[in-house]
Amino acid sequence: MTDGNNQIPEAVERVHLIAACGTAMGALACILKDSGIAVTGSDEHVYPPMSTFLASRGIHLLDGFHPDHLTPAPDLVVVGNTVKSDNPEARRLRELGLPYCSLPQALNRFLVGEKRALVVTGTHGKTTTSSLLAWMLYRAGMEPSFMIGGILKDFDSNYRLGSGGVAVLEGDEYDTAYFDKGPKFIHFRPAVAILTSVEFDHADIYRDLDHVCEAFSRFVGEMHRESLLVACHGDANITRVLSGARCRVESYGNDDGAHWRIADVSVTPPWTLFSLYCRKDLFGRFRSPMLGRHNVSNAAAVIAVGAELGLTAPAMAAALETFSGVRRRQEIRGRRRGVTVMDDFAHHPTAVRETIAAVRPHATGGRLIAVFEPRTNSSMRQVFQAVYPTVFDGADLVCIRRPSALHKVPEAQRMSSERLVADLQRRGLDARHFEETGAIIDFLANACRPGDTVLIMSNGGFDNIHARLLAAL
Numbered sequence: 147m148t149d150g151n152n153q154i155p156e157a158v159e160r161v162h163l164i165a166a167c168g169t170a171m172g173a174l175a176c177i178l179k180d181s182g183i184a185v186t187g188s189d190e191h192v193y194p195p196m197s198t199f200l201a202s203r204g205i206h207l208l209d210g211f212h213p214d215h216l217t218p219a220p221d222l223v224v225v226g227n228t229v230k231s232d233n234p235e236a237r238r239l240r241e242l243g244l245p246y247c248s249l250p251q252a253l254n255r256f257l258v259g260e261k262r263a264l265v266v267t268g269t270h271g272k273t274t275t276s277s278l279l280a281w282m283l284y285r286a287g288m289e290p291s292f293m294i295g296g297i298l299k300d301f302d303s304n305y306r307l308g309s310g311g312v313a314v315l316e317g318d319e320y321d322t323a324y325f326d327k328g329p330k331f332i333h334f335r336p337a338v339a340i341l342t343s344v345e346f347d348h349a350d351i352y353r354d355l356d357h358v359c360e361a362f363s364r365f366v367g368e369m370h371r372e373s374l375l376v377a378c379h380g381d382a383n384i385t386r387v388l389s390g391a392r393c394r395v396e397s398y399g400n401d402d403g404a405h406w407r408i409a410d411v412s413v414t415p416p417w418t419l420f421s422l423y424c425r426k427d428l429f430g431r432f433r434s435p436m437l438g439r440h441n442v443s444n445a446a447a448v449i450a451v452g453a454e455l456g457l458t459a460p461a462m463a464a465a466l467e468t469f470s471g472v473r474r475r476q477e478i479r480g481r482r483r484g485v486t487v488m489d490d491f492a493h494h495p496t497a498v499r500e501t502i503a504a505v506r507p508h509a510t511g512g513r514l515i516a517v518f519e520p521r522t523n524s525s526m527r528q529v530f531q532a533v534y535p536t537v538f539d540g541a542d543l544v545c546i547r548r549p550s551a552l553h554k555v556p557e558a559q560r561m562s563s564e565r566l567v568a569d570l571q572r573r574g575l576d577a578r579h580f581e582e583t584g585a586i587i588d589f590l591a592n593a594c595r596p597g598d599t600v601l602i603m604s605n606g607g608f609d610n611i612h613a614r615l616l617a618a619l
Contacts, residue, residue: 152325154255155245158221163187164235165226166207167196170249173293173305174224175205177257180307188215188235213238221245224252231324248323250333257291257305258313258334264290264451265334267317267365268342268378269358270497274436275340275444277472280306280314282448285465286457290314296491299470312455319361321351329361338374338454340447341366344383347494350523355383362387369393376450378443379404398446406450411442413507422446430459434466437476438504476505479612482619484511484596489612492603493522495530499537505601506540512597516541517586517611519604520549520561527559534561535569541601543593544570544577545586547608583609591618 161178163171166187178185187200188208197207208215211234216223223239223246230236239246247255266276273296281300283290289310295318297304317331317339344362346355367390369375375391377384379399388395398406406429410421417433420442434445445466452462471477474491481487486509492501498518506514516538520526525534526549538544548563563579570577580586590600602611 151243151245152247152251153245154247154251155221158183160184160186160220161222161224162216162220162235163224163226164211164233165189165228166200166205167192168226168228169196169295169304170293171224171226172196172200173303174249174252174256175200176203177293177305177307178252179203179205181256183256186215186220188212211235216242216244219244222247222252224249225323225325227321227323227330229324236324248326248330248333250322250330253293253315254333254335257293257307258315261291261311261313262337263334264312264314265317265331265336265339266314266342267319267331267339267362269319269345269347270494270500271342271440271444272316272318273491274441274472274475275342275447276314276316278445278466278469279340279448279451281469282452282457282462282465283310283312283314283455284308285468286452286461288312288455294472296472296474298472300468317365319358320348327351329365331365332361332368336369336373338376338451339365339369340451341375341377341384341387342444342447343378343381343496344387345494345496346529347522347524349527349529359383359387363390366391366393374451374454376406376447376454378447396450398450399443406446408442408446411439415508415510418442420445422449424450424453429453430463432463432466435469436471437508438500440500440504476501480616482616483594484598485594485619486599487612487616487619488599488601490601490603491605493520493525493605495533495537498534498603499540501603502538502540502601505599509599512595512599513542514540515543515545515590515594515598515600517545517547517590517600517602519547519606519608520563520566521551521604521606521608523555525549526552526555526561528561531561531565534566535573538570538575538577539573542576544575545580545589546570546577547580547583547586550582550609583611583614587611587615587618590615594619 167189192209277298280292289308291308292314319329373393379397396405407423419433477489492498567577567579
């Protein structure tokens with residue numbers, strides 16, 4: 147846009163959200179409503195659960211996009227990042243010269259305000275890490291506000307308006323809006339930030355790894371000198387990103403060079419136990435209900451931030467033990483005939499590998515069956531074609547679904563799920579290919595044995611495969 151009205155007025159009584167049914171935009175609608183602001187929203191194909199959830203909060207949703215949805219004119223329009231410039235409502239707000247902003251701009255104004263922003267960034271682990279941080283602060287009585295990309299089981303929500311002086315934000319590297327193609331996290335000004343990892347992803351908006359590193363380098367470089375960045379140690383891409391840091395930096399990881407060093411990791415189901423050293427001194431011993439070494443790393447980052455904010459090791463240990471986790475992160479959806487069905491958001495090759503490695507020690511009663519749907523803009527492209535065959539080694543049986551939205555990717559750029567299965571078989575894995583979800587359910591209903599764990603990985607709903615499989619079992 148060039149009309150110069152990308153701003154939030156001082157007084158706001160009525161807000162309209164374009165593309166309101168996404169997880170983050172829906173949470174923003176609730177934040178605005180809870181703040182006493184009248185809210186309307188529009189989206190295509192408005193349907194449950196988000197439609198009924200917002201309706202239960204008194205938020206009126208309009209089906210489809212139409213210029214009349216901006217009559218009477220709201221004080222502010224929040225434009226979701228799925229909205230294109232030719233959207234009828236986007237065109238109309240330009241014609242009327244209405245004030246507008248993006249999601250992160252709205253969060254800065256209506257959630258963060260004068261609070262200290264605690265921002266969790268990285269290619270992997272943002273949702274779990276920010277959720278654990280919010281829970282620890284809540285248990286410590288700090289009454290945090292938060293806005294996170296997953297539903298926290300302990301709050302049954304992905305947002306909270308707290309009375310305390312801190313706000314936890316998941317810092318997404320995806321683009322902000324059609325009028326602002328920079329990453330969302332650039333809009334946040336953290337007092338403390340966590341950087342978990344930097345890898346290539348989002349192939350629809352980033353050219354290559356260099357382009358991704360540029361975005362993270364900008365975020366780090368713009369942090370205030372007095373701010374603290376807690377960064378994963380030993381990652382070459384993070385080392386590169388940190389080269390321009392002006393702020394204080396502390397590292398966490400397994401190596402001696404880390405400021406916060408993880409040691410003595412062991413698994414005694416249902417617990418993962420570890421020690422954490424701060425500059426060679428034992429800070430505390432902890433046990434976590436979360437599975438996997440990546441979640442030990444996430445917990446270490448949160449503990450480092452908690453220490454910066456004055457939390458004690460015993461208080462954080464107690465909070466960690468009671469953390470219920472996040473929906474769609476190693477979430478057990480049910481058990482039938484002795485078969486455990488688990489749901490996970492993993493889609494990037496690193497996340498798939500780490501999730502399988504995390505679940506493997508706990509799948510002791512039978513086989514670990516990995517079911518994977520390549521669905522993201524990156525996983526449906528060839529960029530990870532050669533990598534995916536190497537990340538399923540911990541599974542006993544692998545089921546790969548042909549991407550349902552492959553038609554959205556130019557033919558020359560498409561990944562081949564058939565080739566992936568052939569490559570897995572060449573590695574000696576029992577791997578099967580399926581054209582559609584129903585065929586996977588039929589196969590597993592007959593193939594599963596008591597004691598098996600079925601780990602279903604997708605960043606989408608996967609045609610409700612979890613409930614359908616449990617019913618079939």
